[in-house]
Amino acid sequence: MKKGVRFRVTYRLSGSRKQAYQCARDICYEQTVELPDELIPKEYIRKNVVGRVEVFKKRDAFFEAVISYPVKAAASELTQFLNVIFGNISLKGGIRLERFELPGSFIKNFPGPAFGVAGLRKIVKAYKRPLLCTALKPMGLLASEMGRLAYQFALNGIDIIKDDHGLTNQPYASFKERVSRCAEAIKKANKCTGFQSIYVANVTSGVSEFKKRALFAKKAGACGLMVAPGITGFDLMRSLACDSEIALPVFSHPAFSGSFVVSPESGISHYCLFGQLNRLAGSDVAIFPNYGGRFLFTAQDCADIARACSEKMGHIKRAFVSPGGGMSLDRVREMREFYGIDVIFLIGGGLMKGNLASNCRNLRRLMS
């Protein structure tokens, strides 16, 4: 790592020009030395460690500041990187983290998604169309009932059958029993159809269980794993994505992350949280609520996530976007136009209304 190499972070700031500029200056200190300028004991620190306002300009109703930090401050760690870009200032209002730009010497610490768009396409053997995904639910079904549901979905052409994100290890259906039944059911269905449908197990859990569940799921035949980094922390997802013993695609779920994006004046942008951070932390698929569903994301928010998942980011592979949350069959054409073909349609309840088998087949037909 060359001395003095820095990474750049863009913030959207509220208030008057004077207030916003002062805020940008404060961020430079708050996120590094946590001391006012006059108490910094060495010139080296003032010159090299403190953040620097590189750009400051008006943008729409806000101001935008690009601040650079020394790569050394982030200590080659995802956790400390998160702390530098948004640790203490998350506690202040009027600051929104928009995006970051990383030099090669820093981004090399992060392998990113192990599969990415191309890798996941190879697994499900579908190269030129959107992929189809659904969620096993509701919580409260027995493992055998989940298995039967998984079988129906696979038999009727759904590529990716994932646990609902609330299914962990409930007494209704234990993790091991559910995962075994569902993986087995999908394998059986694939023998009938000749498709390559896959089962994605939710492994969101505490640190003592996490890797055990991932390994169990792999051995049972799951071909992907889901984790909610808002609950586990981004680093646990990173550890999963780069674990060569596991080596399965990672699906990132947005649960418990929403508070970062509900305000336009604070928190983290959709682009950065669901796009950049997910990719940096190794997620092959970013699940998020589609616009026009039962959540609040706008079309612009979703377009921003899609852009962040696909644009150039050093050596880091492109990730799939998977919009969901109250989606239905009659929106598929519109979504295909909006997202292009590198999208995973996540339709849960919408497939259960009426006849599940014919819903799935109709959906699959729309993909050809």
Add this chain to the structure above:
Amino acid sequence: MKKGVRFRVTYRLSGSRKQAYQCARDICYEQTVELPDELIPKEYIRKNVVGRVEVFKKRDAFFEAVISYPVKAAASELTQFLNVIFGNISLKGGIRLERFELPGSFIKNFPGPAFGVAGLRKIVKAYKRPLLCTALKPMGLLASEMGRLAYQFALNGIDIIKDDHGLTNQPYASFKERVSRCAEAIKKANKCTGFQSIYVANVTSGVSEFKKRALFAKKAGACGLMVAPGITGFDLMRSLACDSEIALPVFSHPAFSGSFVVSPESGISHYCLFGQLNRLAGSDVAIFPNYGGRFLFTAQDCADIARACSEKMGHIKRAFVSPGGGMSLDRVREMREFYGIDVIFLIGGGLMKGNLASNCRNLRRLMS
């Protein structure tokens, strides 16, 4: 665990009475079955798994709904508990998680703080006064310089000398070197003073490093560990607090958690996030920004955190509050009246203005 036992969660809801009530009903489904009522396949699930609105009433400018969920839905896991109380609904606006009430059959899964207020007092041998804490900074100092600073603080009567939360394993001063130097310096100072000052090492890091750093710090002589659960996830902190091989007090830092509390209409209340969740996840000390400092917390927010850290919560020990963030010596009297004696004053830069030694001694004198 008895069949049908439920825990209760209170939400603050925005909008008209009708909108807020509909929102409360939606939460019952969103946080459990993630299906509309008409698609629930079994009466057992509708009756037992779906959340229930137990109380709904107007409160100030908002509505308040108490919703109960089956204990089984949380699967005895902290991670899934977080998901049930605020997973998907974090992505919606107009819902703020206020507090939770847990039955004995659920809370027994969580040991809580291993030391608590009484335990930490025993370690620093100070039973009837507020404790004094400072932070080693700025980032960019050499480990030897950090060590000298730690020595000065301990020599002049500061009880708890912690790493600034941005110090992890930077090339300026590696984790191992910094921790060894600081722990050693404080031990040396204690020999002069007869005090029991302690060093608290920041172990916020990725899952592959976390326990290694905690063990190293313990062996080096640290008597407490700091972690930012907003970065690592609450469960990693829990794992630290209940690890018998480590057995050190745990200090919880609020970095990266701020987005949960910046809006009064969404996110999580200060009471719940910094009080209840910290205690449930085993934190002995809740660090947060004091009112009137350089952050936005109000006196009410701080009082709420203090209440949540001290009120009855099953078998779970009381935790210390540690307000900081731009505090100075001249506010100590006011803070002592506000918080009582079970408080840890966290003063960083304020001790570095002018003569550090006499600032520390003056502060210590105010405690007698």
